[in-house]
Amino acid sequence: MIQDLRRPTRRAALQAGAASLAALTFDMQPLRSAEKNADDLKKGYIDAHVHVWTPDTDRYPLAKGFTKADMKPPSFTPEELMAHAKPCGVTRIVLIQMSFYGYDNSYMLDTMKRFSGVFSGVAVIDEEDRPAERMRELKKQGVRGFRIRPAGRPVDRWLDGTGMAAMWKCGAEEGLRMCHLIDADSLPAVDRMCRKFPDTPVVIDHFARIGVDGQIRDADAKRLADLARHKHVTVKISAYYALGKKKMPYTDLAPMIRRLLDAYGRERLMWATDCPYQVQEGHTYAASIDLVREKLAFINDEDRDWLLRRTAEKVFFA
Numbered sequence: 001m002i003q004d005l006r007r008p009t010r011r012a013a014l015q016a017g018a019a020s021l022a023a024l025t026f027d028m029q030p031l032r033s034a035e036k037n038a039d040d041l042k043k044g045y046i047d048a049h050v051h052v053w054t055p056d057t058d059r060y061p062l063a064k065g066f067t068k069a070d071m072k073p074p075s076f077t078p079e080e081l082m083a084h085a086k087p088c089g090v091t092r093i094v095l096i097q098m099s100f101y102g103y104d105n106s107y108m109l110d111t112m113k114r115f116s117g118v119f120s121g122v123a124v125i126d127e128e129d130r131p132a133e134r135m136r137e138l139k140k141q142g143v144r145g146f147r148i149r150p151a152g153r154p155v156d157r158w159l160d161g162t163g164m165a166a167m168w169k170c171g172a173e174e175g176l177r178m179c180h181l182i183d184a185d186s187l188p189a190v191d192r193m194c195r196k197f198p199d200t201p202v203v204i205d206h207f208a209r210i211g212v213d214g215q216i217r218d219a220d221a222k223r224l225a226d227l228a229r230h231k232h233v234t235v236k237i238s239a240y241y242a243l244g245k246k247k248m249p250y251t252d253l254a255p256m257i258r259r260l261l262d263a264y265g266r267e268r269l270m271w272a273t274d275c276p277y278q279v280q281e282g283h284t285y286a287a288s289i290d291l292v293r294e295k296l297a298f299i300n301d302e303d304r305d306w307l308l309r310r311t312a313e314k315v316f317f318a
């Protein structure tokens with residue numbers, strides 16, 4: 001969905017100073033037509049998973065239980081993000097609500113409004129507080145998915161509550177994605193929910209974190225591959241800095257990507273960095289995209305186009 005550039009929101013108007021600075025970074029001069037911008041945006045790659053935040057905690061307060069010390073790095077604004085992404089040919093990005101803002105999605109939503117057409121969003125809501133109503137409201141603001149996770153609940157039962165059922169039902173009705181931050185041991189519970197809600201679109205983040213302890217176990221990879229039997233499940237092949245050997249150029253992850261490609265097909269896999277974490281401690285943005293752009297010998301140009309753009313476009317920018 002392309003939002004209207006000519007109707008600034010109240011908050012966007014307040015941010016006019018910041019927005020004009022951002023226009024330089026984003027190459028979105030007001031003299032260019034919205035249509036031309038939209039065309040240019042569509043040509044680039046899509047990073048399907050990034051978090052942004054601002055050091056301005058007066059304006060965007062942290063949720064209870066979080067402090068500024070949790071913000072590492074202390075700042076990761078859209079401008080800082082695009083300084084990494086743009087030189088790699090990335091023009092659109094899916095923002096994932098950051099944990100330390102809790103259920104207050106306003107920084108993400110304001111960022112989406114400031115840079116029309118550049119960002120999609122995955123929000124976090126309280127599943128016990130009118131979840132379907134909130135999901136529909138957020139959809140109107142460009143949100144396309146909702147991040148869910150066990151959060152300390154048992155891995156086999158965390159999806160069983162009435163709040164989750166309401167979210168999955170609404171997801172099916174509205175085409176909104178249930179975006180899972182899980183480990184492989186949660187996959188059987190997800191499989192059960194997919195059988196119960198076969199029309200609900202599902203996204204699995206970061207290969208279900210297989211390899212986070214350094215080991216890529218065959219049984220885990222099989223469980224993730226088997227979930228492909230549900231046709232509305234897509235997987236983010238992402239967060240290379242955190243998985244397997246956790247070392248550039250991340251080619252040890254290639255066999256797992258190949259296995260998932262065989263199971264899901266190119267139209268259900270999407271690349272993402274998980275910035276800012278991909279650009280810490282010597283890891284680079286370029287190393288992440290280059291794994292898919294240059295180092296997977298088993299894919300062709302069309303596969304690459306799906307993994308780096310078209311799947312994410314279909315899932316998050318439709």
Ligand SMILES: [Zn+2]
Binds near residue numbers: 049050051096
């Ligand atoms: Zn993340």
